[in-house]
Amino acid sequence: MSNHDSKIACDTHGNSNATFICQHLASGEGLGFNLGYGPDNPDELCPDAWCDKCEEVLDAEGEWNDKSEAFADIKVMCEHCYEEIRDRNWIQDDDVYHNLVTESFAFIEPRHKEFLEMYNVGNYERWDWYQETGRLVFSNNGTPELEADIHFSGSYSTASESWMWAWANSSLDEKVKVSSRLIKELGEDLDLKQLVAGRWIGTEVDGWEMTSVLAKAIDAIGVYRTPTSNGFIYMAITDVRWLEK
Structure with a gap:
């Protein structure tokens, strides 16, 4: 779904590694945080992430396709913004x-x-x-x-x-x-x-x-x-x- 070899210039954190999250997580809170580790990089620090609603659509479609990708509308974030968004949206006991x-x-x-x-x-x-x-x-x-x-x-x-x-x-x-x-x-x-x-x-x-x-x-x-x-x-x-x- 994404290319993690790229860099991004963040207005807040400067140059950093690029990460990829769904549109909902970017501005949301308490939406759930689902992780998609690449098969070639199971130790990835900031794997692709999407909210629980996107997970429901993904489950219904059975794969990432035109419909599930359009619903997610993936956004690029720097790794530090990613971590802040993760902390804001993660749900746990x-x-x-x-x-x-x-x-x-x-x-x-x-x-x-x-x-x-x-x-x-x-x-x-x-x-x-x-x-x-x-x-x-x-x-x-x-x-x-x-x-x-x-x-x-x-x-x-x-x-x-x-x-x-x-x-x-x-x-x-x-x-x-x-x-x-x-x-x-x-x-x-x-x-x-x-x-x-x-x-x-x-x-x-x-x-x-x-x-x-x-x-x-x-x-x-x-x-x-x-x-x-x-x-x-x-x-x-x-x-x-x-x-x-």
Whole structure:
């Protein structure tokens, strides 16, 4: 339905990636937000989107054709306008979201406490993670002493005050981000924007919440975050072991 390799000059946000939404979403509120991921790009940050009324017409027609496309009357928006429109139109049960976060915290909190106490993680001089192996290594005096298996949940940018899921970050290796797609699938089942949207405005606390959801999904034993030049990378830990000195 659209070409996502194009750019657009937005009066508000400047030059940005082009996205495509139905005419109703552009000026609407609470109209529903249906996503159409391209088969060649299932990790697309801003997939084509249309409202619930357009979804009804699409279902009736069985495909995108002259009638369904005329009803949708697709508009081009920059990716930042897209995210604002998505937040304005997405419909979900917030109780489901809050219950999920609460249950996830309850799951990981005692495990994480035990992990910290057993391995004294806070006492190491240095940490290094390696995307190609999916491992986090803690060292003292230049000697690696502890190694953990990690799964990135996502990253938080202090510059844009936004959370980005690992699956939506093209700079990350498949090894460390593949597990995050489980949460995207869960979000699609529960219709939860925070789990489905690749990037959204949030806080550092949201980063811990999303990481706890991943931790519960993959039966993690702890969570961790490391600083970046403009924020943090969050991860769940599934296994840990001492290294021979």
